Amino acid sequence: xxxxxxxxxxxxxxxxxxxxxxxxxxxxxxxxxxxxxxxxxxxxxxxxxxxxxxxxxxxxxxxxxxxxxxxxxxxxxxxxxxxxxxxxxxxxxxxxxxxxxxxxxxxxxxxxxxxxxxxxxxxxxxxxxxxxxxxxxxxxxxxxxxxxxxxxxxxxxxxxxxxxxxxxxxxxxxxxxxxxxxxxxxxxxxxxxxxxxxxxxxxxxxxxxxxxxxxxxxxxxxxxxxxxxxxxxxxxxxxxxxxxxxxxxxxxxxxxxxxxxxxxxxxxxxxxxxxxxxxxxxxxxxxxxxxxxxxxxxxxxxxxxxxxxxxxxxxxxxxxxxxxxxxxxxxxxxxxxxxxxxxxxxxxxxxxxxxxxxxxxxxxxxxxxxxxxxxxxxxxxxxxxxxxxxxxxxxxxxxxxxxxxxxxxxxxxxxxxxxxxxxxxxxxxxxxxxxxxxxxxxxx
Numbered sequence: 001x002x003x004x005x006x007x008x009x010x011x012x013x014x015x016x017x018x019x020x021x022x023x024x025x026x027x028x029x030x031x032x033x034x035x036x037x038x039x040x041x042x043x044x045x046x047x048x049x050x051x052x053x054x055x056x057x058x059x060x061x062x063x064x065x066x067x068x069x070x071x072x073x074x075x076x077x078x079x080x081x082x083x084x085x086x087x088x089x090x091x092x093x094x095x096x097x098x099x100x101x102x103x104x105x106x107x108x109x110x111x112x113x114x115x116x117x118x119x120x121x122x123x124x125x126x127x128x129x130x131x132x133x134x135x136x137x138x139x140x141x142x143x144x145x146x147x148x149x150x151x152x153x154x155x156x157x158x159x160x161x162x163x164x165x166x167x168x169x170x171x172x173x174x175x176x177x178x179x180x181x182x183x184x185x186x187x188x189x190x191x192x193x194x195x196x197x198x199x200x201x202x203x204x205x206x207x208x209x210x211x212x213x214x215x216x217x218x219x220x221x222x223x224x225x226x227x228x229x230x231x232x233x234x235x236x237x238x239x240x241x242x243x244x245x246x247x248x249x250x251x252x253x254x255x256x257x258x259x260x261x262x263x264x265x266x267x268x269x270x271x272x273x274x275x276x277x278x279x280x281x282x283x284x285x286x287x288x289x290x291x292x293x294x295x296x297x298x299x300x301x302x303x304x305x306x307x308x309x310x311x312x313x314x315x316x317x318x319x320x321x322x323x324x325x326x327x328x329x330x331x332x333x334x335x336x337x338x339x340x341x342x343x344x345x346x347x348x349x350x351x352x353x354x355x356x357x358x359x360x361x362x363x364x365x366x367x368x369x370x371x372x373x374x375x376x377x378x379x380x381x382x383x384x385x386x387x388x389x390x391x392x393x394x395x396x397x398x399x400x401x402x403x404x405x406x407x408x409x410x411x412x413x414x415x416x417x418x419x420x421x422x423x424x425x426x427x428x429x430x431x432x433x434x435x436x437x438x439x440x441x442x443x444x
Contacts, residue, residue, distance in 0.1 A: 003045030058118025058379035060360025063286035063315025066108035097129035105139035111325035118379035125152025125202035150200035200227040216256035230264035233297040249274030284363035289333040291317035313360030382409035
């Protein structure tokens with residue numbers, strides 16, 4: 001039995017069923033789970049004094065393309081809309097291989113961890129030069145992050161009217177075979193799992209109707225979740241109406257892509273009927289506010305989704321369309337965008353933090369994560385509020401208004417992977433150096 005005690009927190013934001021906020025309290029962790037929360041707790045194990053700190057559940061990232069950390073701020077894509085941005089970057093990504101996938105995933109996950117993230121999904125939809133999904137799984141395992149990788153895919157190349165170059169797409173039979181392989185090899189459905197695998201054809205404009213339908217059938221047979229991009233911008237809507245004769249939500253429903261085991265990225269352009277559909281079917285949404293701003297896609301109707309009961313989590317999205325992997329900044333941006341669209345009272349700092357924690361866990365089908373309660377997983381973020389960012393704050397719980405954007409300590413399954421703002425599990429300076437070497441080689 002292994003115990004760790006976080007003692008004397010100024011404030012614990014539990015995100016439990018009643019959203020309790022406990023002052024001057026402790027958290028006892030035992031064997032990867034939260035054992036007790038209260039005052040005056042004791043242990044024979046390791047003790048961390050977290051006085052002067054706010055403690056929250058670890059943040060949850062519901063959408064990312066980790067491989068893109070190697071292509072931040074590419075000049076040809078800096079000011080492009082989505083489709084032009086993709087056409088700029090596809091030729092660069094086609095030069096990736098296993099090492100690029102592994103290293104970029106470690107950088108992306110470490111960046112997320114330093115922003116308080118303990119559980120991240122990843123959408124990997126291209127596999128050039130021998131790259132495989134397990135390249136990213138190995139990166140997450142070494143770092144110690146809880147991971148939900150998805151086996152993405154593209155099957156419609158330029159010669160068939162798609163956006164990707166033909167050499168980046170795969171045959172659909174091979175895609176389905178590899179989906180079976182990675183689920184059988186790496187998916188762990190148990191409570192407390194460190195790795196669950198989902199199936200994720202890239203988007204309606206890069207795979208066929210048949211592959212969308214077959215992937216949904218396979219996911220239900222294997223008991224795994226489904227993920228794709230949907231209704232990201234006006235171009236996306238126009239493509240759906242021109243090619244399929246319907247809006248994206250209707251297309252998704254017709255192919256079996258709604259339900260509690262499905263979550264869609266972006267959903268910036270969902271209309272009222274589609275929001276109602278997602279609510280009735282318990283379909284989740286990964287809201288990516290910074291990426292939506294960066295690509296000029298618009299402001300997702302998150303307030304309307306939440307009011308309708310749609311499950312909403314946050315996504316950093318790929319660094320090529322965000323250039324930053326800080327999930328606290330995503331939560332702040334989500335809050336600010338809803339205020340821009342709907343007024344200053346449209347979303348509070350507490351609600352945005354709830355979306356970033358409990359909300360994201362629910363989208364990924366992980367009720368064992370995203371809240372601090374006895375019996376839940378010990379995924380815990382500790383935020384030091386004694387620094388300049390919080391100086392003068394009257395409300396320590398309002399971290400997204402006045403508080404640190406980087407974590408002091410981070411625990412995943414009770415294991416400390418960030419201590420005093422530094423990653424403990426990998427040699428991060430060495431990985432950064434390797435990342436920069438690979439980036440320079442891609443520019444040559």
